[in-house]
Amino acid sequence: MTHELHDITLVVNGRSHPIRVEARRTLADAIREECGLTGTHLGCEHGVCGACTVLLDDQPVRACLMFAVQADGRAIRTVEGLAHGDTLSPLQKAFIEQHALQCGYCTPGFLMLGTAILEQNPDIGDEELIEILSSNLCRCTGYANILRAVRAAAAAMREEGVA
Ligand code: FES
Ligand code: FES
Structure with a gap:
């Protein structure tokens, strides 16, 4: 069975990542695997532990519960974006x-x-x-x-x- 692919742009920590994903790809997996930002952790993968929390338009969300396509073009912030150079938040x-x-x-x-x-x-x-x-x-x-x-x-x- 083939799944339709969607071209979306994840804007993570101010940087655009044009990616192609299936509709069922979670935001957490896309951030980790398509964008290569593995600071966002996965624990339970069903919304309980909060390890995958990222900010979407400045609001905390569980990235394991969202689909990547839902975040298309929106401002995502992950742990990699907290420090400025060598200066920690x-x-x-x-x-x-x-x-x-x-x-x-x-x-x-x-x-x-x-x-x-x-x-x-x-x-x-x-x-x-x-x-x-x-x-x-x-x-x-x-x-x-x-x-x-x-x-x-x-x-x-x-x-x-x-x-
Ligand atoms: S991995 Fe546990 S809430 Fe997302
Ligand atoms: S789960 Fe080990 S520091 Fe929180």
């Missing part, structure tokens, strides 16, 4: 300083989710922060240091006048 720095990762498998997803939180509401209260962060799973850290890192990044951004 405030959240990436905070993850290191607060020891918010162990195996690192969940880290790209948490970084993208945390980036969206910090961009949308840097003054977010703890209760809401915990609620949002609990949508992603981490098997190693116990979450406390991830929470601490997002809080620390928010404070650093306020200090630098970024937020």
Whole structure:
């Protein structure tokens, strides 16, 4: 059985990737395999763990639950786009300083989710922060240091006048 192929453009971290995909190709697979950006991880592949979280038009989405064709021409951001050259984003720095990762498998997803939180509401209260962060799973850290890192990044951004 042959499947129709679609010519689309994935715009990832500001760079256009013209690709040809089947309609059922997930955004996560296309980002990893067609665009070669393997920082977006796949865990459960059915919307539960959040490891595949990317930003689509600045909103966090689970790339394993979307088809690549749905993201045609839209602005996608992945973990590879967070640092500017050798300068890590405030959240990436905070993850290191607060020891918010162990195996690192969940880290790209948490970084993208945390980036969206910090961009949308840097003054977010703890209760809401915990609620949002609990949508992603981490098997190693116990979450406390991830929470601490997002809080620390928010404070650093306020200090630098970024937020
Ligand atoms: S891999 Fe997408 S939510 Fe788990
Ligand atoms: S650091 Fe290992 S799953 Fe989160």
